[in-house]
Amino acid sequence: MxxxxxxxxxxxxxxxxxxxxxxxxxxxxxxxxxxxxxxxxxxxxxxxxxxxxxxxxxxxxxxxxxxxxxxxxxxxxxxxxxxxxxxxxxxxxxxxxxxxxxxxxxxxxxxxxxxxxxxxxxxxxxxxxxxxxxxxxVSCNTTGISRVIAPLEEHFGVEKARVTLIRRGGDPGDSSRGPINDILPDPITIPSHHGPDVNSIFPELNIDTLGVKVPATLMHLHSFNVTLESEPTAEEVKDVLSDESRLFLVPGTAGIDGTGKLKEFAMDTGRPRGDLWENCIWEESVSVEDDDLYLFQSIHQESDxxxxxxxxxxxxxxxxxxxxxxxxxxxxLGVGLESVFDGMRKRLTPYQ
Amino acid sequence: MxxxxxxxxxxxxxxxxxxxxxxxxxxxxxxxxxxxxxxxxxxxxxxxxxxxxxxxxxxxxxxxxxxxxxxxxxxxxxxxxxxxxxxxxxxxxxxxxxxxxxxxxxxxxxxxxxxxxxxxxxxxxxxxxxxxxxxxxVSCNTTGISRVIAPLEEHFGVEKARVTLIRRGGDPGDSSRGPINDILPDPITIPSHHGPDVNSIFPELNIDTLGVKVPATLMHLHSFNVTLESEPTAEEVKDVLSDESRLFLVPGTAGIDGTGKLKEFAMDTGRPRGDLWENCIWEESVSVEDDDLYLFQSIHQESDxxxxxxxxxxxxxxxxxxxxxxxxxxxxLGVGLESVFDGMRKRLTPYQ
CATH class of the missing domain: 3.40.50.720 (NAD(P)-binding Rossmann-like Domain)
Structure with missing residues (x-):
């Protein structure tokens, strides 16, 4: 022991x-x-x-x-x-x-x-x-980025990553933190510390990150762009990502539109403290335009x-x-949410 | 008349x-x-x-x-x-x-x-x-993007633009709109309507846009990336942008850290309704990494x-x-805020 x-x-x-x-x-x-x-x-x-x-x-x-x-x-x-x-x-x-x-x-x-x-x-x-x-x-955000970069690098090669991190202002219990009703470039200078921090895991990776702070407490949201060395389809990317136990592809059928419903879902499934240990990647956001991959993912800062x-x-x-x-x-721990939606994926037609 | x-x-x-x-x-x-x-x-x-x-x-x-x-x-x-x-x-x-x-x-x-x-x-x-x-x-956001793209295209050539729009949930008077304490990919799918809308102004432009909605009412914030056809320095880009009357380069000396202080500043200068007709670009955010230009700008949805x-x-x-x-x-109208800060630019040392 x-x-x-x-x-x-x-x-x-x-x-x-x-x-x-x-x-x-x-x-x-x-x-x-x-x-x-x-x-x-x-x-x-x-x-x-x-x-x-x-x-x-x-x-x-x-x-x-x-x-x-x-x-x-x-x-x-x-x-x-x-x-x-x-x-x-x-x-x-x-x-x-x-x-x-x-x-x-x-x-x-x-x-x-x-x-x-x-x-x-x-x-x-x-x-x-x-x-x-x-x-x-490494931090919640660097963890969240690294989990996506690793499989992309292995399967498709990464030429450059550009990530805008829309960060929650504080945790739900941080009553003295802000902002209220404001949107802050944070830091104003580019890159934010996240890019260099990801380089502590992937020293060779070409990555630029931009940080923003908003009046929310539940989770971070990453607006993710990766220029790949190859040109897979979005489906191929989704297949690779869904093989990762710590990446959860939020299905379009689930009706989860943001961090609030993600946390509500986590609590409904009985997760301790409503924790989401997985990156929550909106399946419908995974898009490839030429060699540019885009996706949105939410990161639960308290638990990933x-x-x-x-x-x-x-x-x-x-x-x-x-x-x-x-x-x-x-x-x-019970990490891995894909199975929760296996039935739903089969039963329901995506809403678009 | x-x-x-x-x-x-x-x-x-x-x-x-x-x-x-x-x-x-x-x-x-x-x-x-x-x-x-x-x-x-x-x-x-x-x-x-x-x-x-x-x-x-x-x-x-x-x-x-x-x-x-x-x-x-x-x-x-x-x-x-x-x-x-x-x-x-x-x-x-x-x-x-x-x-x-x-x-x-x-x-x-x-x-x-x-x-x-x-x-x-x-x-x-x-x-x-x-x-x-x-x-x-065109809309406030498309206007804001177009004003930046036009001079960049003319001076440096634009290979591709990628913009994440962190949008205010509603205007200050829109009491029935949300979100409260949430961050929403909006739309979840990519691109948002903004990219195609910018193409109604620049038909040939290669642009991908991602939309996000947050609990704020004052202004939008754009996390802006443009891969240029040439490799100017950040200073050269700033020079080009500061020649545009409807682009306001917010100086680092001003102590303006987000949309709240931008609006406060607009009201202090006596602007009607606190309007900001100009794109507000954080000067310190203007960065060039290889051929990638990055910047943060705020857009006043009610007035630009x-x-x-x-x-x-x-x-x-x-x-x-x-x-x-x-x-x-x-x-x-009194558009053009550069002059307000001319004195400050000369008097003060940037805080970094």
């Missing part, structure tokens, strides 16, 4: 903890948290050992009636791998702690690429993580990196092959 | 009426309206002769205490040109009325291209409107077509050259 500690228990940390518990080859050592808030309370209710991320604040937990299993150092010591899900920038400060106990650590995409030896996406470069001291699981973190735990320890790990992760 | 009637007095109509009144060579015959609402009241206060667009509803105006100058037919009869600003689809129904009085008419971009003999953008094809029976001034309508009035009657008409229109 791989012993996993999760440092940080916010949006990503709580999901990683649940995902680790669901794996047959992993054991959750516990989670470390800075404050005894509602999320700490939830961790206790789930029976997750709770560690104080900041030892000086241990008293606050006791005063809040929450029993601690120890301090974050104890957790790191007991873990084979630590998943660091602390806020951007804190991860880099934690490196010394992990190094001290010779515990490999995974960081999240909010950290700079230089926090780790390797930036990671399970589909694109699983094997690169083996034996690394530190691995960075979760299966990637699970795979990275195995990858850094050299356990399982890429294929086996991804399959095991997907099966245990 | 060119006698101009304006049929419809909503978002576009009221602005066209004001713009016509500001021209030295035009006289406003009046405006036609269907209902005696707050906008009708405002027309009366401005002294604009008001005509009943639907004769059967004349009584409603009288009951509302509003004097009518007559019925819409009277206005058409008295006009040299009618600008039809009625809701999408109604314009096509009005064609017979204009034909009956042999009055050339301008339609708006909400109508299909087949409503008119020619689709019009002053910068791109002014002369094409001369002697046409019906002219269609107003100077175009004014020019189309002259163009359809064969009055003035393109250059003279555009200059006169711009001067009388």
């Amino acid at each position: 791989i012993k996993v500690g999760v440092n940080g228990y916010g949006t990503i940390g709580k999901r990683v903890a649940d995902a680790v518990v669901a794996q047959p080859d992993m054991e959750l050592v516990g989670v470390a948290k800075t404050r005894p808030n509602f999320e700490a309370e939830a961790a206790v209710r789930k029976g997750y050992p709770l560690y104080a991320a900041i030892p000086e604040r241990s008293d606050a937990f006791r005063e809040g009636g929450i029993d601690l299993a120890g301090e974050v150092e104890d957790m790191v010591m007991a873990s084979d791998v630590v998943v660091d899900t602390t806020p951007s920038g804190i991860g880099a400060e934690n490196r010394e702690l992990y190094r001290q106990y010779d515990t490999p650590a995974l960081f999240q995409g909010g950290e700079g690429a230089d926090v780790a030896d390797v930036s990671f996406n399970a589909r694109a470069n699983y094997d690169a993580a083996e034996d690394a001291e530190f691995v960075r699981v 990196v979760i299966p990637e973190n699970v795979d990275a735990i195995r990858a850094v320890l050299g356990r399982e092959t890429q294929e086996d790990s991804m399959e095991l992760t997907d099966q245990r | 060119i006698k101009v009637g304006v049929n419809g007095y909503g978002t576009i109509g009221k602005r066209v009426a004001d713009a016509v009144v500001a021209q030295p060579d035009m006289e406003l015959v009046g405006v036609a309206k269907t209902r005696p609402n707050f906008e009708a009241e405002a027309a009366v206060r401005k002294g604009y002769p008001l005509y009943a667009a639907i004769p059967e509803r004349s009584d409603a105006f009288r009951e509302g205490g509003i004097d009518l100058a007559g019925e819409v037919e009277d206005m058409v009869m008295a006009s040299d040109v009618v600008v039809d600003t009625t809701p999408s689809g109604i314009g096509a129904e009005n064609r017979e009325l204009y034909r009956q009085y042999d009055t050339p008419a301008l339609f708006q971009g909400g109508e299909g291209a087949d409503v008119a003999d020619v689709s019009f953008n002053a910068r791109a094809n002014y002369d094409a409107a001369e002697d046409a029976e019906f002219v269609r001034v 077509v107003i100077p175009e309508n004014v020019d189309a009035i002259r163009a359809v009657l064969g009055r003035e050259t393109q250059e003279d008409s555009m200059e006169l229109t711009d001067q009388r």
Whole structure:
């Protein structure tokens, strides 16, 4: 059993903890948290050992009636791998702690690429993580782009990618973030950081990205253009994409017109927290004009990196092959929405 | 003096009426309206002769205490040109009325291209409107794209344009429109109608457009990519764009980060209704990677077509050259924001 500690228990940390518990080859050592808030309370209710991320604040937990299993150092010591899900920038400060106990650590995409030896996406470069001291699981958007680029590159060749990322302003719980009723080029300069970040996974890829921020919280939307080296039909592209377990082709018959209905659908299917671990690609948007491929995809910023973190735990320890790990992760989490619509695809006529 | 009637007095109509009144060579015959609402009241206060667009509803105006100058037919009869600003689809129904009085008419971009003999953008094809029976001034977004394509085509050659249009959900007064907290591919299929519509102005242009709808009301935002036939520097592109009176290069020194501050700026400068007749192009976003040009621009959906309508009035009657008409229109409306920032450009160091 791989012993996993999760440092940080916010949006990503709580999901990683649940995902680790669901794996047959992993054991959750516990989670470390800075404050005894509602999320700490939830961790206790789930029976997750709770560690104080900041030892000086241990008293606050006791005063809040929450029993601690120890301090974050104890957790790191007991873990084979630590998943660091602390806020951007804190991860880099934690490196010394992990190094001290010779515990490999995974960081999240909010950290700079230089926090780790390797930036990671399970589909694109699983094997690169083996034996690394530190691995960075790239951000939700970079993950979403990488999952599409990898199969396109393999099947059709990519000459150039151009992606406009229409980003949600904040997560649903981020009550202090904006914008309200505004559309912001963000950053105004081009490229946004996403292009260079994708290059941390695909060093040779020619990619330009543009970032925009809008008043929405549910998911990001990517307006995707890839100039291919060959000229497949849209059907051929769809076939390739639908073979990927972490790409969900939203069928035209489903009546899903945006991120709101995608999340509603995820909740209807009983997904925990309404999570969408898959890229949601609108099937009807997949178009090829000459050698230019276009598509729209939505990315659930809170959850698409979760299966990637699970795979990275195995990858850094050299356990399982890429294929086996991804399959095991997907099966245990329930990744893969294509099957939900198999019946619908057969029963209904597309509405156009 | 060119006698101009304006049929419809909503978002576009009221602005066209004001713009016509500001021209030295035009006289406003009046405006036609269907209902005696707050906008009708405002027309009366401005002294604009008001005509009943639907004769059967004349009584409603009288009951509302509003004097009518007559019925819409009277206005058409008295006009040299009618600008039809009625809701999408109604314009096509009005064609017979204009034909009956042999009055050339301008339609708006909400109508299909087949409503008119020619689709019009002053910068791109002014002369094409001369002697046409019906002219269609293209939509706000098509206008915004055409104004950029025309100079790029002339100076650098355009191999292909790819534009993602991040569209406001509705105008500020459209209280029944959405989305709220959602991001919608709209349409899901590619291309959106904008690409073919731009082709009504540039028949040979290779252009793909993607439409998205977001919870905002102030302006549209275009994420613009043009693969050029030559490889100018970003500075050379900026020089070309800044020579265009209807393109406003938003300087980095201005601290304008999105559509909200653009509108705030427009109101601070005393613009009527806070209108932005110019494409607002973020100067810092203008980037060239190999032969790919990128930029962000915001388009004020309520007002960028107003100077175009004014020019189309002259163009359809064969009055003035393109250059003279555009200059006169711009001067009388106050189009051109570059000068506002001349001082700022000199005084301040760009913040990056």
